[in-house]
Amino acid sequence: MKRYFITGLLIWVPLGITLWVISVLVGTLDDLLFLLPRRYQPTEWLGFHIPGFGVILALSIVLSTGLLTANILGQRLVTMWEEILARIPVVKSIYGSVKQVSDTLFSGSGQAFRKALLVRFPHQDAWTIAFLTGSPSGEVASHLGEEHVSVYVPTTPNPTSGYFVLVPKRDTFELEMSVDDALKYVISMGVVAPSPKAAELRLQSGDEHNRKG
Template structure:
């Protein structure tokens, strides 16, 4: 009975958490309906609340915004809008910081989180997975002698928080795994190993046995 109970937990817990996260995302995006006039609300038009309408509306607005800003006129509007925001003292610092981070993370030409690295942290002899974010810039690089890289060391099991470090490139080891595989490995606290590591664990014993049977 204990084995059956654990098996049921392993099946239902991931499903329940997935549904809970989806419900949280949809309910959050549905709050965008509050921006519509009262007569355009689904509960007025249809007669009851229809979950997911706000999500579709939000995704549609994001898509149309990206579509409209791809042409020359849209780029000019964005340029004027950013110049306007640059003249507002507090808004300027917040907007520019957020825009730099978003451009780095979401731009197709960016290099952030493109490589998984193995680094020694928090002390020599302890290894953890980090992500390459670039190279030190500004006045920081003037005080660092040698080839340094900027890395992000996420925490476990919540990778959205972590530590920003600058270390010599020679002290990092580039891993043969994708960023998604590395994130799964971190979130699972090392329980869910990447596929190629599992294959090596399967192949290595047989290879060792074949070596033992050789004359």
């Protein structure tokens, strides 16, 4: 009975958590409908609530914004908008910081969170998984002497909180596992280890790509 019960849990727990997360996300996006005038809300002209309509609205807004700002006129409007925000005392600090982070994370040419590293943390005799976010520069780099890298060390099981650490590059090892595999490894507290075959396939594809290049 115990074995059957555990087998059932292994099936239902991941499914239940997945459905719960999706439900929370859909419910949060559905709250965006309150931004619409009441006469434009689906419940008014359909007579009933449509779960997930907020997701469609959010996707439409994001795609429309990207479409409008992809040309020269749209970029000028964005620049004017940013100049207005830059003149508001508190808003400019928050918006500027968030924009710099988002530009770094979502830029196709950026290296932030593109590589998983093995670093010494929280002391020299311990190792953990970290993600490369960049390299120190300016005044910070001048005080460090040797070459360092900036890394983000996520906590377990919640990787959204963690530590920003500057570590010597010589004390880091670049891992062949993908960022997704590394996140799974961290969230599962080391239970879900990356497949060696997957790493081997990535190495082979990388070698083939280098030969073609």
